[in-house]
Amino acid sequence: MVQAMRSMRDVLPQEARSFRAVEEAFRSVLCRFGYEEVQLPVLEFTELFARGVGESTDIVEKEMYTLNDRDGDSLSLRPEGTAGCVRALNENGLLYNQTQRVFYSGPMFRYEKPQRGRYRQFTQIGAECFGFAGPDVDAELILLCHEFWQAMGIAQGVRLEINTLGSSAARAAYRQALVDYLTPLRGELDADSQRRLESNPLRILDSKDERTQAIVAEAPVLESFIDDQGLAHFAQLQDHLKALGVPFVVNPTLVRGLDYYTHTVFEWITTELGAQGTVCGGGRYDGLVEKLGGKPTPAAGFGMGLDRVVLLYEALNPDRADSAVDVYICLTEADMMPMAQAVARSLREPAGLRVRVHMGGGALKKQMKRAAGCGAGWAILIGAEERAEDQLTVKNLLTGEQTRSATAAAIQALLDAHPGLA
Ligand code: HAM
Numbered sequence: 001m002v003q004a005m006r007s008m009r010d011v012l013p014q015e016a017r018s019f020r021a022v023e024e025a026f027r028s029v030l031c032r033f034g035y036e037e038v039q040l041p042v043l044e045f046t047e048l049f050a051r052g053v054g055e056s057t058d059i060v061e062k063e064m065y066t067l068n069d070r071d072g073d074s075l076s077l078r079p080e081g082t083a084g085c086v087r088a089l090n091e092n093g094l095l096y097n098q099t100q101r102v103f104y105s106g107p108m109f110r111y112e113k114p115q116r117g118r119y120r121q122f123t124q125i126g127a128e129c130f131g132f133a134g135p136d137v138d139a140e141l142i143l144l145c146h147e148f149w150q151a152m153g154i155a156q157g158v159r160l161e162i163n164t165l166g167s168s169a170a171r172a173a174y175r176q177a178l179v180d181y182l183t184p185l186r187g188e189l190d191a192d193s194q195r196r197l198e199s200n201p202l203r204i205l206d207s208k209d210e211r212t213q214a215i216v217a218e219a220p221v222l223e224s225f226i227d228d229q230g231l232a233h234f235a236q237l238q239d240h241l242k243a244l245g246v247p248f249v250v251n252p253t254l255v256r257g258l259d260y261y262t263h264t265v266f267e268w269i270t271t272e273l274g275a276q277g278t279v280c281g282g283g284r285y286d287g288l289v290e291k292l293g294g295k296p297t298p299a300a301g302f303g304m305g306l307d308r309v310v311l312l313y314e315a316l317n318p319d320r321a322d323s324a325v326d327v328y329i330c331l332t333e334a335d336m337m338p339m340a341q342a343v344a345r346s347l348r349e350p351a352g353l354r355v356r357v358h359m360g361g362g363a364l365k366k367q368m369k370r371a372a373g374c375g376a377g378w379a380i381l382i383g384a385e386e387r388a389e390d391q392l393t394v395k396n397l398l399t400g401e402q403t404r405s406a407t408a409a410a411i412q413a414l415l416d417a418h419p420g421l422a
Contacts, residue, residue: 005120006114006120007112007114007118007119007120007121008119008120008121009119009121009122009307013324014322015310015314017322017324018310018313018314018320018322019123019306019310021313022152022306022309022310022313023105023125023306025148025151025152026125026148026304026306027103027105027125028151029144029147029148029151030103030125030127030144033101033140033144034101035101035102035103035127035144036100036101036102036103037102037103037104037105038085038088038089038102038103038104039104039106040078040081040084040085040088040104040106041078041084042077042078042106042107042109043075043076043077043078044075044076044078044083044084044087045073045074045075045076046064046066046074046075046076047074048076048083048084048087048292049064049076049078049079049080049083051083051291051292052082052083052086052087052260052288052291052292053079053080053082053083053258053259053260054200054258054259054260056199056200056259057200057257057258057259058200058203058257059079059080059110059257059258060079061199062111063079063110063111063112064076064077064079064109064110064111065077065109065111077108077109078108078109079108079109079110080108080124080126080258080303081104081106081108081124081126081128081303082126082128082258082260082285082288082301082303083260083288083292085102085104085126085128085301086128086288086289086292086294086299087292089102089130090289090292090293090294095130095131095289095294095295095297096294096295096297098131099129099130099131099132100128100129100130100131101127101128101129101130102127102128102129103125103126103127103128104125104126105123105124105125105126105306106123106124107121107122107123108121108122108123108124109121110122115275115276116273116274116276116311117273117274117275117276117277117305117307117308117311118275118276119307122305122306122307123305123306123307124303124304124305124306125303125304125306126301126302126303126304127141127144127282127301127302128299128300128301129141129299129300129301130289130297130298130299131297131298131299132298132299132300133286133298134233134236135233135234135236135237135240135264136240137300138237138240138263138264138266138283138284138300139237139240139241139244139246141282141300141301141302142160142162142241142246142248142266143244143246145160145268145280145302145304146160146244146246148304149268152309152313153316153317154309154312154313154316154317156316157270157271157272157312157315157316158268158269158270158279158312159247159249159268159269159270160246160247160248160249160266160267160268160269161248161249161250161251161254161266161267161268161269162237162238162241162248162249162250162251162254162264162265162266163222163250163251163252163253163254163255163264163265163266164222164223164226164230164231164233164234164237164263164264164265165202165222165255165261165262165263165265165283166222166225166226166227166230166262166263167226167227167229167230167262167263167286168262168286168287170222170225170226170227170230171202171222171225171262173225174202174220174222174225175201175202177220177225178201178202178204178205178219178220179197179201181219181220182197182201182204182215182219183197185215188211188212188215189204189207189209189211189212189215190207190209190211190212192207192209193207193209193212200259202255203255203257204216205219205253205255206253206254206255206257216253221252222252223252230263233263233264234263234264237264238250248266254266254267256281256283260285260287260288260291261283261284261285262283262284262285262286262287263283263284263286264283264284264300265281265282265283265284266281266282266283266302267280267281267282268280268281270308270312272311272312272315272316273308273311273312273315276308278305278308279304279305279308279309279312280302280303280304280305280309281302281303282300282301282302282303283300283301283302284298284299284300285299285300285301286298286299322375323374323375323376323377324354324374324375325354325355325356325374325375325376326353326354326355326376326377326378326418327344327347327353327354327355327356327376327377327378327379327380327414328355328356328358328367328370328371328374328376328378328379328380329343329344329355329356329357329358329379329380329382330358330364330367330368330371330379330380330381330382331357331358331367331381331382331383332364332381332382332383332384333384333387334361336382336387337357339382339387340357340358340380340382341357343380343382343392343407343411344357346411347411347414347415350415351415351418353414353415353418356374356376358370358371364381364383368395371397372397376397377396377397377398378394378395378396378397378414378417379394379395379397380392380393380394380395380410381393381394381395386404390406390407391404391405391406391407391410392404392405392407392410392411394410394413394414
């Protein structure tokens with residue numbers, strides 16, 4: 001049998017339910033903040049990511065799925081959503097002289113070493129804001145995540161780290177100072193950091209290698225290169241977060257792996273998932289619109305890794321109600337199907353109850369096993385007597401209690417038992 005490519009994951013029904021719960025909760029928070037959805041292509045010209053994300057980032061250097069199409073154009077599956085979002089809004093005239101707050105959701109692709117929480121196809125929900133220069137929008141993006149964690153009941157499992165990278169000029173000056181400091185010590189750095197010294201020296205600050213960390217601890221600090229305006233932006237962001245009641249820690253070594261960031265960067269991190277603990281990352285990227293051919297436009301956003309949020313949600317909610325079906329309808333004769341479907345409809349439509357009608361016949365005992373097996377809370381039995389007297393037998397599958405009553409009354413009792421779904 002042909003198999004899936006490694007780490008291009010199948011999300012099977014049980015996990016898909018958690019995905020949906022997480023995605024719907026997040027969409028609902030985004031919509032309540034007035035963000036609008038955009039749907040963007042999965043395939044773009046490779047150049048977009050090379051220019052947008054940065055030639056020397058790990059993502060562009062070694063993680064993209066790139067192919068040539070029949071015209072010889074180099075295309076890549078999107079490894080992230082920000083560059084494509086900027087391209088789309090700019091190309092459609094939605095950035096110049098106006099502000100935007102948008103979100104997108106969908107698969108991203110990176111050829112990374114697979115492990116729990118790190119996949120080659122994964123799903124992000126991203127939010128991006130354009131035309132806002134102040135720290136208030138940085139704070140709003142963070143608040144939005146904070147409210148989402150609370151809505152999902154997983155706020156206790158994540159912490160927020162923030163940092164500032166200053167303006168691009170400050171970052172360039174710092175980069176030079178870092179290279180000057182590290183070059184004589186090159187031989188003592190870990191292999192990855194040696195490679196990054198030319199391509200992406202700021203990422204060396206992120207190294208997990210102990211010896212490199214000790215060297216980095218003595219390195220010049222980014223903060224001393226940041227101008228007054230940059231420092232004021234960061235101070236105001238912290239004031240906003242305190243006023244909004246969002247706890248945070250400042251992590252001066254947080255630099256993020258994509259080249260476009262300026263000023264604010266942030267990550268939400270959990271300790272529940274081992275090595276792949278970053279569930280969301282983002283920040284400000286004031287230079288990117290211009291770099292991709294638009295007019296200078298301040299911008300900020302984040303990407304949330306849904307696969308990791310789902311793992312976190314499941315880890316923190318082991319007892320979550322986890323079933324696709326509320327009511328399972330059993331019928332003893334095939335010609336009872338119209339009655340079964342009519343009953344199902346009267347439960348589905350008003351209350352959104354999830355109702356599965358048994359198919360394929362078989363003994364009632366077998367049908368009841370199916371009802372229990374799919375996790376339904378209730379079974380409805382339609383037999384010869386029920387049909388003759390226009391009644392239903394309803395069994396509560398948790399308590400085993402069973403009652404027979406007129407069809408209309410039985411339906412009403414089930415609807416009354418699920419007021420939250422209406
Ligand atoms: P990123 O940090 O590369 O940022 O990705 C954002 C999130 O996507 C990560 O925090 C992680 O949860 C998830 N993620 C990344 N790679 C994988 C993977 N291989 N498997 C599973 N989950 C993964 C960005 O992509 C930026 N576009 C975020 C952004 C938007 N910044 C500003 N606006």
